[in-house]
Amino acid sequence: MNSVQYSSKLKELKYVKLPIPTITEGNQVLIKVAYSGICGTDLHIIEGEFPCSENAVTLGHEFSGIVVDCGKDVKNVRKGDRVAIDPNEGCRCCDHCHSGTPHYCDIGGINSTIGIHRHGGWSTYALVPMHSIQKLPDSVSLEQGALTEPLSCLSHGWDLLSPVPVGSKILVIGAGIIGNLWVSLLHLQGHRNVTVSEPNLDRLNYTRNLDTGYDLLTPSQLKINKQNNPNYHFDVVIDCSGFCPAIEEGLNLLGKGGKLCCFGVAPPHGTINVSPYQLYLKEISIIAVNVNPYSTVKSVGFIETLGDRYLNYKKLGVEVFSLNDYQKAIQLLKAGKIAKAVFKL
Template identity: 30%
Template sequence: MAAAIKTAIMQSVEPAVRHAPLATITSKYDDTRKMKALEWHGTKDIRVIERPVPKVTDPNDVVIKVTATAICGSDLHFYLNYTPGMQKGDVVGHEFMGIVEEVGESVKSVRIGDRIVASFDIGCSSCTYCSNHKLYSSCDNTNDSKKQEALYGHRSAGMFGYTHMTGGWDGGQAQYVRIPFADTNTLKVPDALPDKKALFLSDILPTGWHATEMGQVGEGQTVAIWGCGPVGMLAAQSAHYKKAGRIILIDQEDYRLSHAKKHMPYVETINIKNGTALSQLQQLVLNGPDCVIEAVGFHYAKNPLHKAQMLVGLETDPSEILNEMIMAVRKGGIVSIVGVYVGLTNGFNIGAFMEKGLRMAGGQTPVQRYWPTLLPLVEKGELDPSFVLTHEVPIDDGPKMYKVFNEKQDNCVKVILRPN
């Protein structure tokens, strides 16, 4: 199935590109120093490899010694080989933080010894999307993928440790990482804030917050969230901070729903093993939620027809969850998508979407936009993302923890790796 998905995407486009990146994607390395890093080598094949330490390559770079890095649910897309554009030897991981060890001559806001969190998306701060709209995840200058531009009409920002469709940047599941445009893509954090709280400012807390921003969640509203992983849980926490009246988490794993309920007693839960999300929601919420949030992603097809179409390359992304959300949300409501989708879907219920007068928003999170809001909330304890953490291990255990996380073993919700 994975090969068919990638083939369908990669063969459906003709190369084109509008902008050349302003940063050097391939780092220079110090061959006299070695580090451990997690590399992708194929389906379910993550390896701990010794490789050279990266050096400052452009004047606006920093290099950090990583103190904590996490495995994200979206990392499972390349782990299962669903994501196009992966190459053997790619260093993976996009949630990381550490101590600055080397600083480029043009960097102004970061110094050696600073403790920083990196954004998973790589902005330049100077293009229209970064400077005028604060849409750092849509940066024009950090991704050179011709395939992505031809497939989507434009390119997204580069992303650390993901795929060559997003630039092919070395990732953060390593002992050292080079960060370009450091003044834009790093956040200094106080020493008093522990890693387990600061780290999640790299992605999943801003992404959960972004879901509620796109959904215009406000006081008294009802919010239903498909996916009770870390992002879904932090979307629920964000909705609660915004004084939503009811928050309903939907999943098929009891341990995830129980974990969410234990740490967020204000949430309601639905297990789809007890009936469809739609049927259970219709019993719970008379007119439907005001906002529905998709925090699942594209590779969880349930219907045999969608599985078959994905297998032979007739579609890359199933529409099942989106259709369920469209049917469930109230008339005039909002569909917010932060789960990853990559290509084409069949059977999308455009009629219900139009006739119900719905609005839809989606996209990768412009992490840097939300830092000024979220860091103070985390420092004051008004938001605490650390409750999602269930496992903390050395980087040498990284390959094993990918397997544990993917197979939902040991009640695993979120993994932190310690490289140093």
Template identity: 50%
Template sequence: MEAVVFDGAQMTVTYHQNFPMPKIVNDDDVMVKVAYSGVCGTDVHVIQGEFPALKTRPLPLGHEFCGVVAEVGEKSIFKKGQKVAVDPNWYDIAPCNLCDSCRKGSYHYCLVAGINSTVGLFRDGGWAQYCVVPQSQVYLLPEEITLEQAGLCEPYSCVAHGFDRASPLKVGEKILVVGAGIIGNLWVTTLHLHGHREVTVSEMNKSRLETVNKLKTGYRLVTPDILEKEKAEYDVIIDCTGVGKVMEINFNYMKPGGKYVVFGCCPPTHQASLNPFDIYNKELTVIGVKINPFSFPNAIGWIKAMGDRYVNYESLGVKTYELSEYQQALDDLKKGSISKAVFKIQ
């Protein structure tokens, strides 16, 4: 089968036309014929050696994907031909179920589970024509959701977790979204769906601001130099950049009692200097957001409610590629000419 394969030992990514097909091994396995598989910023970090992934053998990356059930194990509740999305994070089998995190229902903190056993990072992922996962990670899609829209289920599930972590977000509060890549755009659609209108989006790449404008939310769109000149304060800042220096700068724009949501995934080497007195004096809250624990159903519900009004590839700046075009997809992402690359797999 076709696949885009990461070799962690060599730190290389290559396209294969004859990568071995996966096989049903367990009674509850589901083989998914992949339709859409996203390229996440985390994938770029992995390829650049800035984020952990399996290094003992080559594997297809890709932790954001959906498709159609092709084959199932004997005890699976799924049927061939069903449209499904896959949650890449394994929490009912992989966690140790003994540590405090697991026993409190926070499997994403477990040193075994969560991001440490993710499909597409530590197990074969969706940058391939087929992928086998346990049925516990498979979600049946409503008829109202297209496979194209379902390709964004995983990133929306992460936003859903971030939304829960930051809540309550009161309508009328001044909110700043920093970064207008795909995650910033998904936050824009989420905030608008939930009735927020006092929202500013900051992005240094003006072509990305033009993409946000296509979403027709009426939000104020600015470049970082405007924020610096205004020195306005915000109730909530949602940082989608994954850049430590950006946090250091934008932390100065917090209102007393404000919340700073660290959503973008910074490489471990990034640092930011914050003033502890400001945190004390303004009673500021810093909120970290890690993956998507139990938030996949929310994401599916949101996408169903949003429909084409919000979840539209052209409006969101998403471009599709064939697996063989993986290098072009990565290059376009790095240039910032698109907000997101998604493999459309035949």
């Protein structure tokens, strides 16, 4: 089978031929991968800015596919089922896991993610445990199913951020795929007073394709609005960029009682300057979102509700590539020419 693997020791990405994995444990499921996305975290991994397996690992933690074989203990799916993957799990033994917060787990959590620490979906086939599988309803396509993992993270973020009263003034920073998914979710929930800030005009045009009527501004235009109106502020700022200067600017644009949602993943060495006095004066809340604990089912529900109105690849700026075009896909994504790249296997 064909795979794209990353070696953290060599800092090298390679297109390789590997044998199809075989089931060796009763709880394993063999998936023929259909669609597998490139995440911003993958780009951080390739740049050496995000920790991953010390051994060569097949990347790809956002993928959908079809079940082709099951271990003897698998009861939740069978051959032919269309599925999406939840790549994150805890150890099920520690206090965090027993408290319902497996994403805090020091053994599992982000330290054992499929496609980061275990072989993932940038491959013709993937071997995953049965508890990492979510069946897709007939109303959800395999293309949409590849968005299950990022939308599950949004679902977790939405739970942490809520309530957000309709009519709130909201700023979304970053118009990559995550920003556009937040735009879609906010519009679905009835929010209309939303501004999107993005320096890349190509990406901003993809947001325009979603036809939400939201204000689409560059960071420069956002600053001009603030200079012209000292009272220019937002009730909620959702950062999808992970870019520290943009996060700082978003924090400064919050009004009294405002909420900052740090959704984009910043590099581990990144820092922001925060004024504790301003936090006190405005009673600002800062909310950070870490992956997707128990939110995959909600994600599939969002996908069903969002449907083709929002989750059309062309509208979202998602471009599909064959796996052997991985270098081109990564290059276009880094350059901001597309909002997201997805491999069609």
